Amino acid sequence: MKLTWVHFPLHPETPEQGIELEKLFAGRDIDLDAMYSRMKALMDAEGLPYSPRTHSYNSRLAQELGKWADTQPGGSAIHDALYRAYFVDTLNIGDIDVLVGIAESVGLSAEQARQVLEQRSFRAAVDADWARSQQYGITGVPTFVANGYGVVGAQSYETLEHLIRRAAELPPRT
Numbered sequence: 001m002k003l004t005w006v007h008f009p010l011h012p013e014t015p016e017q018g019i020e021l022e023k024l025f026a027g028r029d030i031d032l033d034a035m036y037s038r039m040k041a042l043m044d045a046e047g048l049p050y051s052p053r054t055h056s057y058n059s060r061l062a063q064e065l066g067k068w069a070d071t072q073p074g075g076s077a078i079h080d081a082l083y084r085a086y087f088v089d090t091l092n093i094g095d096i097d098v099l100v101g102i103a104e105s106v107g108l109s110a111e112q113a114r115q116v117l118e119q120r121s122f123r124a125a126v127d128a129d130w131a132r133s134q135q136y137g138i139t140g141v142p143t144f145v146a147n148g149y150g151v152v153g154a155q156s157y158e159t160l161e162h163l164i165r166r167a168a169e170l171p172p173r174t
Contacts, residue, residue, distance in 0.1 A: 007067070011024070018055040019055060074106070
């Protein structure tokens with residue numbers, strides 16, 4: 001089974017410099033401390049690092065970088081590096097210089113990464129992903145889809161294993 005990253009526009013209206021979480025969730029009766037505690041517990045259970053954040057950043061350029069990286073030898077390492085940058089190091093993944101540094105940290109060409117980001121070479125590919133996400137009816141991240149079956153949100157290894165087994169046993173859903 002082949003893994004394919006399909007990107008989703010979570011808060012695409014977020015400005016380049018990011019937005020404070022308090023402002024993002026203003027008026028929505030969301031307890032940010034409780035939200036962090038719940039996510040931290042889920043991440044801890046799976047052995048994943050996770051840090052408290054004060055801001056949300058626009059992930060559009062990071063998605064375009066990820067699409068490009070997937071075309072490069074060893075480029076799949078960018079996805080873990082982007083996760084770490086955003087959820088652990090709390091970096092602005094909407095900033096080109098930050099993204100170039102992340103690409104370079106996983107052995108990709110900084111020069112090529114900058115060119116891809118400045119020229120928006122993978123804009124259409126991410127647009128296609130966003131359209132595909134909409135066709136699937138995806139409303140949150142992460143969403144895992146296999147053979148047309150899916151689960152939404154941070155999931156345990158066992159849940160993902162069940163999804164893969166189910167997808168292999170049943171006819172494809174469209």
